[in-house]
Amino acid sequence: MTTVAHQSDAAPVDQHRDPAPASAKWRAGWRxxxxxxGVVPFFAFIVVFLVIPTLVVAVGAFAGSDGRPTLDNLSxxxxxxxxxxxxxxxxxxxxxxxxxxxxxxxxxxxxxTAKPDGILRRLVTSACGVLAQFGGVMLxxxxxxxxxxxxxxxxxxxxxxxxNLYSGGVWLFDLPGLxxxxxxxxxxxxxxxxxxxxxxxxxxWREATSSxxxxxxxxWRRVAMPLLAPAFLGSTLLLFANAFSAxxxxxxxxxxxxxxxxxxxxxxxxxxxxxxxxxxxKAMALGMVVVVAIVMWLxxxxxxxxxxxxx
Amino acid sequence: MAGVTARRAxxxxxxxxxxxxxxxxxxxxxxxxxxxxxxxxxxxxYTFETWRQFFDWPQLASTYPDLWTGMRSxxxxxxxxxxxxxxxxxxxxVWVRLRLPWLRRIVEFICLLPLTIPAIVLxxxxxxxxxxxxxFLGGSPMTLTFAYxxxxxxxxxxAIDAGLSGIDVKTLSEAARSLGSxxxxxxxxxxxxxxxxxxxxxxxxxxxxxxxxxxIASLLNRTNLQVAVELLGKSSATMSVAVSLAALVLxxxxxxxxxxxxxxxxxxxxxxxETS
Numbered sequence: 050m051t052t053v054a055h056q057s058d059a060a061p062v063d064q065h066r067d068p069a070p071a072s073a074k075w076r077a078g079w080r081x082x083x084x085x086x087g088v089v090p091f092f093a094f095i096v097v098f099l100v101i102p103t104l105v106v107a108v109g110a111f112a113g114s115d116g117r118p119t120l121d122n123l124s125x126x127x128x129x130x131x132x133x134x135x136x137x138x139x140x141x142x143x144x145x146x147x148x149x150x151x152x153x154x155x156x157x158x159x160x161x162t163a164k165p166d167g168i169l170r171r172l173v174t175s176a177c178g179v180l181a182q183f184g185g186v187m188l189x190x191x192x193x194x195x196x197x198x199x200x201x202x203x204x205x206x207x208x209x210x211x212x213n214l215y216s217g218g219v220w221l222f223d224l225p226g227l228x229x230x231x232x233x234x235x236x237x238x239x240x241x242x243x244x245x246x247x248x249x250x251x252x253x254w255r256e257a258t259s260s261x262x263x264x265x266x267x268x269w270r271r272v273a274m275p276l277l278a279p280a281f282l283g284s285t286l287l288l289f290a291n292a293f294s295a296x297x298x299x300x301x302x303x304x305x306x307x308x309x310x311x312x313x314x315x316x317x318x319x320x321x322x323x324x325x326x327x328x329x330x331k332a333m334a335l336g337m338v339v340v341v342a343i344v345m346w347l348x349x350x351x352x353x354x355x356x357x358x359x360x
Numbered sequence: 361m362a363g364v365t366a367r368r369a370x371x372x373x374x375x376x377x378x379x380x381x382x383x384x385x386x387x388x389x390x391x392x393x394x395x396x397x398x399x400x401x402x403x404x405x406y407t408f409e410t411w412r413q414f415f416d417w418p419q420l421a422s423t424y425p426d427l428w429t430g431m432r433s434x435x436x437x438x439x440x441x442x443x444x445x446x447x448x449x450x451x452x453x454v455w456v457r458l459r460l461p462w463l464r465r466i467v468e469f470i471c472l473l474p475l476t477i478p479a480i481v482l483x484x485x486x487x488x489x490x491x492x493x494x495x496f497l498g499g500s501p502m503t504l505t506f507a508y509x510x511x512x513x514x515x516x517x518x519a520i521d522a523g524l525s526g527i528d529v530k531t532l533s534e535a536a537r538s539l540g541s542x543x544x545x546x547x548x549x550x551x552x553x554x555x556x557x558x559x560x561x562x563x564x565x566x567x568x569x570x571x572x573x574x575x576i577a578s579l580l581n582r583t584n585l586q587v588a589v590e591l592l593g594k595s596s597a598t599m600s601v602a603v604s605l606a607a608l609v610l611x612x613x614x615x616x617x618x619x620x621x622x623x624x625x626x627x628x629x630x631x632x633x634e635t636s
Contacts, residue, residue, distance in 0.1 A: 084455075084459045084460060085460070087451070087452070087455040087459065087460075088452050088455060088456060088460065088463065088467075090448065090452070091448055091449070091452040091467075094448055094506075094509070095470055097489065097506075098486070098489065098506050098507065098509070098510050099470070099473065099474065099510050101485070101489055102482055102484075102485025102486045102489055103477065103485055104485070105484070105485040105487075105488055105489070106481060106484050106485040109484075109485075152383065155379050155383075156379055156380070156383050158375075158379075159375065159376040159379040159380055160376075162372040162373075162375070162376050163376060169380070171616060171619045171620075172616065173380070174619065175612055175615040175616040175618075175619055176387065176612055178568075178615045179608060179611045179612045179615055180387070180608075182568055182569070182572060183568060183571065183572040183607075183608070183611050184572070184608075185572055185574045185586060186574050186586045186589055186590045186593075186604070187586075187589065187604035187607060187608055188390075190394070190589075190593060190600055190601050190604045191390040191391065191393070191394050191601075191604065191605075191608075192390060193593075193597075193601075194390070194393045194394045194396075194397035194601045195389060195390040195393035195394070199402075200393060200397070201392070201393035201396045201397055201400075202389065202393055233386075233387070233390070236383070259364070265368075293478070294478030294479065294480065294481075296478070296479060296480045296574070296575045297574035297575055297578075297586065300574070300575075300578065300590075301574075301590050301593065311478070311480045314480050314481075314484060315480075315579065318483075318484065318487070318579055319579075330484055331484055331485075334480070334481040334484040334485070335481075337478055337480070337481050338476065338477060338478075338481055341476050341477075341478060342476045345475060345476045
């Protein structure tokens, strides 16, 4: 705040304009320079806490443990266990994105047909906000309490129905468990990001279809689906990026082994046993950024297509 | 035509209730299980001992000191991060709009950049930076406020930018300046009151993000609420589940209450938009 207040004399005041053009040019340049000081705090902060960390990752990925440039870290990404972690991360993200997108769309459509200011819609959107953005560690505990070894549902199935949830081994702390828990925050996120697109559908379009003799099926097939497709795909990509970057739930749930990339990065960061491991973590981090950047770029492109009709 | 519409409305109602009930069960079972987990003893008896402990705050602080410090530092981080976010973002965005329009796209790009950098990646790059932060400012959890401000930039920027698009900043500030007010007065008494709801929603997003953040705090070895809860899970499972359930329910109540407040603010803002 103070930096801007201190700029008070930098405002262009017309009566101060100098008749001599060279001097005016100099003065304009000087004024522009002084105006720039107003954004110095912001850019200084960005350089220290965003640009430098990004460079640390980008440069570190190409540096050996002696600091010399090398491609060893990147080629180490081809190691079996890292490739496996990336494949598992991508499968987990894609699977939960698709499941979340489909179920989330159903829920969002159910909400759109309800009253816009009704209690149902408020209840569900608030619950979705909490589960999609706040969850993390707490969702892991929710599922440990539900289908953990002494969880409520596990015991209920075992004692009252005679079904053993884990007859094929304990799957909660492995990939199938992660799929289930991730779905629990992916569906709410889909509701939040897809609801605005569904709200953009106008009832007039449906009336126009039926007055031209179209059936419900034709309305969905020829009007609503083509309009909603970019928004749907875009939201699915956002869900993918969300699951791919998620760390907290998996970290709280999985304490042994590192099935997915974020957990591999955790073990690279926390274990200092192997020399040069730190930079392997940076290479994996760079790999994650590349995946997320591609997905977000596609998302931005689809977003532009969506806003043409449903903005 | 009327018959068709009525039939369609009925069908939509049936569909709505089926979806809401089926997914509602999926979402409520874990929450119900959390409650049962906290009140059921292994022998099948019910006890409210965990909840009695949870609501006995002075006792809670001495029984679970880590949890208490975690809650307190998360609370303080919320205040610090909201303040830093507003001080950094609002004057810059306003100044860029007024005086440096050519910078606007660059600022926007920078603010949206953290969206493509997962927190787990940011923490890898932040580790050396925080070695210096610890050197200069010490290892207090409060230093996390810098990282959290970066994380919240995309959401806060969007909210504040949308708020500023709704008013005519240029005319307002020129009017105030021509009446002799300083830039500080323009910011504090002219711009801020006009974008109050945008500032509120940016602050609310910040609060939610800071209270839910785990990745960076955990990997930089600083304790906040989420780290403390995760730690608690290793020693006292029932208490950690109780805290989780309480936090989720509290967050839900807050959001639900805010859904009413938000609607009312929207009505108040409309006249300003129309005149601009």
